[in-house]
Amino acid sequence: MLLAQAADRVGVADAIDTALGDRQKPNLVHTTGHTMTSLALALAIGGDDASDIDLLNPLVGTGLIDKIPSDSTIHRRHHELHDSGDEDEHSAELIDDASTAAVLSGMKTARTTAWRACRARNPATTATIANPLVVDIDATEVASHSDKEKAMPTWKKHFGFHPLTAIIDHGAGLTGEPTAVLLRPGNAGSNTAADHIMVLNQTMNSMPDHVDGHDWGRRLLVRTDAAGGSKKFINHLDQQGLAYSVGIGTFWQVADIASTLGGKVKQGIIRPDGTVSDIDDAYVADITSRVHCWAGEPVGITLEDYPPDMRFIIRVEHAASGAQLRTTDLDGRRIQMFVTNRNGHAQRLDELHRARGRCEQRIRDVKDCGLGKLPHTAFRMNQAWAYSAMLAMNLISWAGLITAATPPPSTTSRQWWWVWEPKTLRVRMLSIAGVVVRHARQLSIRFDGAAAHRELLEHGLSRLRSTA
Incomplete structure (x- = not known):
């Protein structure tokens, strides 16, 4: 229902x-x-x-x-x-x-x-x-x-x-x-x-x-x-x-640029738990200006073919266990890059891009x-x-x-059913038993009072009715 x-x-x-x-x-x-x-x-x-x-x-x-x-x-x-x-x-x-x-x-x-x-x-x-x-x-x-x-x-x-x-x-x-x-x-x-x-x-x-x-x-x-x-x-x-925030393949010049970056350019990676990595271990950096002035030589792409305000952001970190390193990686660390036209700090842009x-x-x-x-x-x-x-x-x-x-006042993050996977939603809420009762020319549903998530279901139904 x-x-x-x-x-x-x-x-x-x-x-x-x-x-x-x-x-x-x-x-x-x-x-x-x-x-x-x-x-x-x-x-x-x-x-x-x-x-x-x-x-x-x-x-x-x-x-x-x-x-x-x-x-x-x-x-x-x-x-x-x-x-x-x-x-x-x-x-x-x-x-x-x-x-x-x-x-x-x-x-x-x-x-x-x-x-x-x-x-x-x-x-x-x-x-x-x-x-x-x-x-x-x-x-x-x-x-x-x-x-x-x-x-x-x-x-x-x-x-x-x-x-x-x-x-x-x-x-x-x-x-x-x-x-x-x-x-x-x-x-x-x-x-x-x-x-x-x-x-x-x-x-x-x-x-x-x-x-x-x-x-x-x-x-x-x-x-x-x-x-x-x-x-x-x-x-x-x-x-x-x-x-836009679009991933793009790296080219060998990126590794050379990354190897010459100073500490002021590097920013620690924001981890999922909110902590920031040490730049000696993993970092992000905006290399847009360095790509555009790469020693007067061509880089891996023709910059004139892309939007002029496009920024290049790299993320350098140790590869996952068992991952195959590429020739464009640096000192045993994986280099990944994306381009964007948004303003802001590189680490915040990287955090948003990784949320994909x-x-x-x-x-x-x-x-x-x-x-x-x-x-x-x-x-x-x-x-x-x-x-x-x-x-x-x-x-x-x-x-x-x-x-x-307008969530139920007593709910915790573990009870946010709107982020549950469909299988979880079916087992916990959509399978709650109910009895249809007819009285005074009206239909009512009485849900199983012992169901663990009955209140969440009733609040969802009430919320849908109240917005009609």
């Missing part, structure tokens, strides 16, 4: 149907928006196939939610989205089309409603240039155990797909929201600027507007690993006026909500399935954001 009420609160089903408009058949009992939302609910509570829509039958039988589509109806809706798209004959990837734009537009409407329910903690209000809203772009692998359309060997020698995802990072004490999932063949490359630009465009189409009505600009930070460190993508971010590790966990969460198993044979039908998996994770995120805006 927690996620069903969240879906009803943000109106995601009606928002998707409104955005699709005439692109779906009239007089449908189970519209595309309703079907996607029902499937998303089933995936969020542990389903991994269209037939798992039956997990919602108890809620239908007790009158808590409306009737649900059958698994064959889900296949038909996905096939309709499959037929309505366009595909470039020179590319195996999904390209922007009317149906994709409509689904993302519907999610934008629902996300806007969810963020407004956070009131003072609305991410579209709190984002500033000094404290931007972060979007992580990263790829993952989805294995395929049968020969599906465009399933191919991956760079890790597996077989399946190589989707590219974009996920909003709300911070360590909050959750993350997937904004785009671009399904790609398994042999899709990592440094594909066109795919990164497409995912970024889809993200901007599903992002609520900033409350002041102006463009996001540098109040939105795009963060990627070295796979996004292509010249084309970095210049695109600069042209869009967005802030949370994206890995959030990708696992999306895969646990349905992306990890693509059931269809057709490629574009699996892309439609990926939208439902994205919506399933968003329902958890939206319910969590609304609840976190």
Whole structure:
């Protein structure tokens, strides 16, 4: 009921149907928006196939939610989205089309409603240039155990797909929201600027507007690993006026520059526990000026091809146990580098860039909500399935954001259910038993009083109702 009420609160089903408009058949009992939302609910509570829509039958039988589509109806809706798209004959990837734009537009409407329910903690209000809203772009692998359309060997020698995802990072004490999932063949490359630009465009189409009505600009930070460190993508971010923190491959001149740095340039690394490392052991440094005046000789990249305000930040530390050192490393220490257009101390910029590790966990969460198993044979039908998996994770995120805006007064950080993994959430809260009671023409639910997390569940439901 927690996620069903969240879906009803943000109106995601009606928002998707409104955005699709005439692109779906009239007089449908189970519209595309309703079907996607029902499937998303089933995936969020542990389903991994269209037939798992039956997990919602108890809620239908007790009158808590409306009737649900059958698994064959889900296949038909996905096939309709499959037929309505366009595909470039020179590319195996999904390209922007009317149906994709409509689904993302519907999610934008629902996300806007969810963020407004956070009131003072609305991410579209709190984002500033000094404290931007972060979007992580990263790829993952989805294995395929049968020969599906465009399933191919991956760079890790597996077989399946190589989707590219974009996920909003709300911070360590909050959750993350997937904004785009671009399904790609398994042999899709990592440094594909066109795919990164497409995912970024889809993200901007599903992002609520900033409350002041102006463009996001540098109040939105795009963060990627070295796979996004292509010249084309970095210049695109600069042209869009967005802030960026992008990993980039090192070149041999960086090691020479690092070996000549003085102690005044080096700054200790901020560890996860808040302590700062000794610069003799590990450090970060801004080497922008040294890269630009490197002895009058060319460096590993052509600086004129990049934005003029791009800064180079290096991180030098001992490699993890068993890690293979590279020729560009220095004195047995690993050198990593990222570029950014943000102001501030190098150690703070590095701390923010390293926080992109949370994206890995959030990708696992999306895969646990349905992306990890693509059931269809057709490629574009699996892309439609990926939208439902994205919506399933968003329902958890939206319910969590609304609840976190006014948490229960007695909760501790260990009880912040909005940062739990989906499996943990299902075991601790979504599986709490309840009895439906009918009295005075009203339906009431009485939850198991012995359940350890009953109060958290009741507060979440109450919070969703109070924001309606």
